[in-house]
Amino acid sequence: MxxxxxxxxxxxxxxxxxxxxxxxxxxxxxxxxxxxxxxxxxxxxxxxxxxxxxxxxxxxxxxxxxxxxxxxxxxxxxxxxxxxxxxxxxxIWNKGKVFFGDRKVYEFDLLxxxxxxxxxxxxxxxxxxxxxxxxxxxxxxxxxxxxxxxxxxxxxxxxxxxxxxxxxxxxxxxxxxxxxxxxxxxxxxxxxxxxxxxxxxVGRVFEDNFLIADVVMEADFPTERWFWFDPPFNKGQSALLHKQPDGVWRIDLQLGWDIDKDEEKKPEKVIPRLKAMLGEDVKFELEWVSIYTFQxxxxxxxxxxxxxxxxxxxxxxxxxxxxxxxxxxxxxxxxxxxxxxxxxxxxxxxxxxxxxxxxxxxxxxxxxNSSRSTDFITPKSDMSRIFRDAVLDLSEHYEFARPLVNSGRLSVPCVYDGSPLNSADALHGPARTRPGAPCPDAPLEGGYLLDRLGDRFVLLAIDAEVPEDGFEEAGVTVEVLRLSAADDVTGELRRRYLGDEACAVYLVRPDQHVAARRAGWNERFMRSALRRALALGGDEA
Amino acid sequence: MTELVLTPNIGTADDFYADLLEAHEGLSKAESDALNARLILVLANQLGDPQMLRAAIAAAKLPRG
The missing domain is CATH 3.50.50.60 (FAD/NAD(P)-binding domain)
Structure with missing residues (x-):
C-alpha cells in the first residue's frame, strides 16, 4: 500500500x-x-x-x-x-485484446x-x-x-x-x-x-454495479488493455484489466444490478473472483476495492x-x-x-x-459516447444482446466487425462547432482545424507547435504575411507566431493546417482552440474575429 | 447518391430464398436469431453508406397505413 x-x-x-x-x-x-x-x-x-x-x-x-x-x-x-x-x-499503452466467452476474439493496436x-x-x-x-x-x-x-x-x-x-x-x-x-x-x-x-x-441511470480493484502483482501481463465480454470467471458480465504504474493493475468487474454491495466488497468474496480471472498461481495483493454505479x-x-x-x-x-x-x-x-x-x-x-x-x-x-458503450457492454434487451454477440462472433473472423465492438470510445476533445465565439471559416483548409477545433500539435524545428502557441490569443501565420507586431484590439495584444515550410520538419503542419492551401492565418484562443482562419491576412476580419471570440460582438468582415 | 433499391434486384430470387431457409435449417430459435443478426451485419457492411443504411432501416419498418 x-x-x-x-x-x-x-x-x-x-x-x-x-x-x-x-x-x-x-x-x-x-x-x-x-x-x-x-x-x-x-x-x-x-x-x-x-x-x-x-x-x-x-x-x-x-x-x-x-x-x-x-x-x-x-x-x-x-x-x-x-x-x-x-x-x-x-x-503508455496502445495495444489491447478483446475476449468473448472463453476465447480471444481479436487484438488491436491503436497506432x-x-x-x-x-x-x-x-x-x-x-x-x-x-x-x-x-x-x-x-x-x-x-x-x-x-x-x-x-x-x-x-x-x-x-x-x-x-x-x-x-x-x-x-x-x-x-x-x-x-x-x-x-x-x-x-x-x-x-x-x-x-x-x-x-x-x-437529470439524465439516465444505468442499473448496474462495478467492482473496481487495484491489485499489486508481479505478473508478466503485457502493457495492454484487456476487455472481456461474458468471461467464464464473470458469467454474463464484463471485465477489464489495465496496467498502472508501480506494478498496480486495475481490474473492473461488472456485477449486475441486484447485489449486496457490502458482501461483494469483502476480500473473501473478491479474491476468488480475481483468482479465477488471473489464474490460481498468480500472486497478488489487493490494494483497494470499491463498488460503483454510474449515471x-x-x-x-x-x-x-x-x-x-x-x-x-x-x-x-x-x-x-x-x-x-x-x-x-x-x-x-x-x-x-x-x-x-x-x-x-x-x-x-x-x-x-x-x-x-x-x-x-x-x-x-x-x-x-459513454451511453453507447454502456449499451454495448450491457445489452438492455434480448435483441440488443443478440446483435452484440453477433458483432463479437463476427469480429473473431472478420475485420469489418471490429469497429462495431464498443468497450469504450476513448476520450478525444470535441470541436466547438456552432459556438458563438467562432468566425465563419475563410480557408479551404483541413476540417480538423476548422473554427472551434482544438489545435492539433505538430513537430517544429526544435520543439512542438502547441508549446509555441502557449495560452494567449495568437495569430498563427503559416507562409503568410502578417504585421510583425500583431495587433491590439479591445485591450488585448495579439502576438504573432510566424511559421514557414522551413519550420515544418515533418510536413505535419502543412497537412494539419494548410491542406491544399498555400498559406493561412489562424487566430487561436488561449485554450488553443481555433477562433478564426483565413487564406491570408485581413485586418478587419481578424479584429472582428477577436471581438467575437471575446463576446464583444464582431461585425461581419 | 444512389437510391436504396426497392424494386426487384435479386436475379435469382427463388434460389436466394431457398438458400436463406436452408441456412436456418436445424437451428434452434436462438441460433437462428444469431445467424440473422450476423447476416444483417455482413450485409450492412457491404452496403456501407450511412444514408443507405438509414434508408434500409426505415424501409424495413414498412410504410404506414
Whole structure:
C-alpha cells in the first residue's frame, strides 16, 4: 500500500480570513481540490487571478479512480506546468485484446498518429495526478501566485447575492464567512453546492454495479488493455484489466444490478473472483476495492450567475472511454481564460455563457459516447444482446466487425462547432482545424507547435504575411507566431493546417482552440474575429 | 447518391430464398436469431453508406397505413 493516501497534503491551517471582522471578499473561490478544482486553481493562479480552493478533506483521493488520461488533457497540463511529471510516471499503452466467452476474439493496436508531443493516452492513478497538481499549486504559491489551498474547509452554506456569492465555511475551529466574486463548484458528482442551490441534475441511470480493484502483482501481463465480454470467471458480465504504474493493475468487474454491495466488497468474496480471472498461481495483493454505479447526466446549464460548475458536478458519464476527469480538465481549460478576461474587464460576462454552450456541447458528446458503450457492454434487451454477440462472433473472423465492438470510445476533445465565439471559416483548409477545433500539435524545428502557441490569443501565420507586431484590439495584444515550410520538419503542419492551401492565418484562443482562419491576412476580419471570440460582438468582415 | 433499391434486384430470387431457409435449417430459435443478426451485419457492411443504411432501416419498418 503506497503511503500517498495517508499524507496530509494540505492540512488545515487557520487563515486570517477566519478572524476578519467582516467577511473577506475573494475574486475566485473554488470548491473541491480534486483534479478539476486543482487544475482550475493552477490555471487562474498562474495568470495572476486571486483564487482560494476550499476542500473538506486534506489528502489525495483514495484508490486509483480515474486512471486513463488522454492527449488533450496532457497538453493542457503542459500549459499548467505538470504534463511532464504525468507522462514520466504514467504507463503508455496502445495495444489491447478483446475476449468473448472463453476465447480471444481479436487484438488491436491503436497506432496513434505521430507528430504529437504527447501520447494518445497514459494510465496513471488519480492520486498521482492530484499529488502533481498539489505540488504545482504549492510551487506557484511559493513563487508569489495569489493561490491558496485550504484543507478541512467545508462549505456549509452558499447564498447567491447576484454579483457575488456568500459562503459559510466549516473548519475544525468553527465556521467563518467568506465572499467570492466568482464561485467554481468542482465538488464532484454528488456536488453539495448543486444541492444547496437546488439545481437539477437529470439524465439516465444505468442499473448496474462495478467492482473496481487495484491489485499489486508481479505478473508478466503485457502493457495492454484487456476487455472481456461474458468471461467464464464473470458469467454474463464484463471485465477489464489495465496496467498502472508501480506494478498496480486495475481490474473492473461488472456485477449486475441486484447485489449486496457490502458482501461483494469483502476480500473473501473478491479474491476468488480475481483468482479465477488471473489464474490460481498468480500472486497478488489487493490494494483497494470499491463498488460503483454510474449515471449519464448533466445539469441543464453549467453557469448560474456567479456560480459556475465544472467537472463531475456539472456532468457525469459512465467510466467507459475515460471521459470523466479528462472532460473536467477540459472544462477548466475553457473556463480559465474567459473568467480572467471577465474579471479584468476585457470581456463582458456574456463570454461566460459561451463556457456553457461549449462545454454543454462537450458533455453531450461524452454522454452520447459513454451511453453507447454502456449499451454495448450491457445489452438492455434480448435483441440488443443478440446483435452484440453477433458483432463479437463476427469480429473473431472478420475485420469489418471490429469497429462495431464498443468497450469504450476513448476520450478525444470535441470541436466547438456552432459556438458563438467562432468566425465563419475563410480557408479551404483541413476540417480538423476548422473554427472551434482544438489545435492539433505538430513537430517544429526544435520543439512542438502547441508549446509555441502557449495560452494567449495568437495569430498563427503559416507562409503568410502578417504585421510583425500583431495587433491590439479591445485591450488585448495579439502576438504573432510566424511559421514557414522551413519550420515544418515533418510536413505535419502543412497537412494539419494548410491542406491544399498555400498559406493561412489562424487566430487561436488561449485554450488553443481555433477562433478564426483565413487564406491570408485581413485586418478587419481578424479584429472582428477577436471581438467575437471575446463576446464583444464582431461585425461581419 | 444512389437510391436504396426497392424494386426487384435479386436475379435469382427463388434460389436466394431457398438458400436463406436452408441456412436456418436445424437451428434452434436462438441460433437462428444469431445467424440473422450476423447476416444483417455482413450485409450492412457491404452496403456501407450511412444514408443507405438509414434508408434500409426505415424501409424495413414498412410504410404506414
Amino acid at each position: 503506497t503511503a500517498i493516501f495517508e499524507r496530509e497534503l494540505y492540512p488545515y491551517k487557520r487563515h486570517a480570513d477566519q478572524d476578519a471582522a467582516a467577511p473577506v471578499r475573494r475574486k475566485v473561490v473554488i470548491v473541491g481540490a480534486g483534479p478539476v478544482g486543482l487544475a482550475a486553481a493552477i490555471d487562474l493562479g498562474r495568470q495572476g487571478v486571486e483564487v482560494v480552493v476550499l476542500d473538506d478533506n486534506d489528502k489525495v483521493s483514495f484508490g486509483s479512480r480515474a486512471i486513463c488520461f488522454a492527449k488533450r488533457p496532457l497538453e493542457i497540463l503542459d500549459r499548467l506546468g505538470c504534463g511532464q511529471e504525468m507522462v514520466d510516471k504514467g504507463v 496513434p498518429e505521430t507528430g504529437h508531443r504527447r501520447p494518445a493516452f497514459i494510465n496513471l492513478q488519480q492520486y498521482y495526478f492530484e499529488d502533481f497538481l498539489v505540488a504545482r499549486a504549492r510551487e506557484l504559491e511559493a513563487g508569489g501566485a495569489p493561490l491558496g489551498l485550504r484543507g478541512k474547509n467545508r462549505v456549509a452554506e452558499v447564498v447567491d447575492k447576484g454579483d457575488h456569492v456568500a459562503l459559510t465555511v466549516e473548519t475544525p475551529e468553527g465556521p467563518y464567512q467568506l465572499e467570492a466574486d466568482w464561485l467554481i463548484a468542482c465538488d464532484g458528482a454528488g456536488s453539495p453546492i448543486r444541492s444547496m442551490m437546488g439545481l437539477d441534475f 449519464c447526466r448533466r445539469m441543464e446549464k453549467f453557469r448560474h450567475g456567479h456560480v459556475i460548475f465544472a467537472g463531475d458536478s456539472a456532468h457525469q458519464v459512465s467510466p467507459f472511454g475515460a471521459r470523466g476527469a479528462n472532460s473536467g480538465v477540459q472544462d477548466t481549460d475553457n473556463l480559465g481564460w474567459k473568467l480572467r478576461a471577465v474579471i479584468e474587464g476585457i470581456a463582458p460576462e456574456a463570454l461566460l455563457d459561451s463556457y456553457d454552450v461549449e462545454r454543454v456541447h462537450g458533455a453531450d458528446e461524452n454522454i452520447l
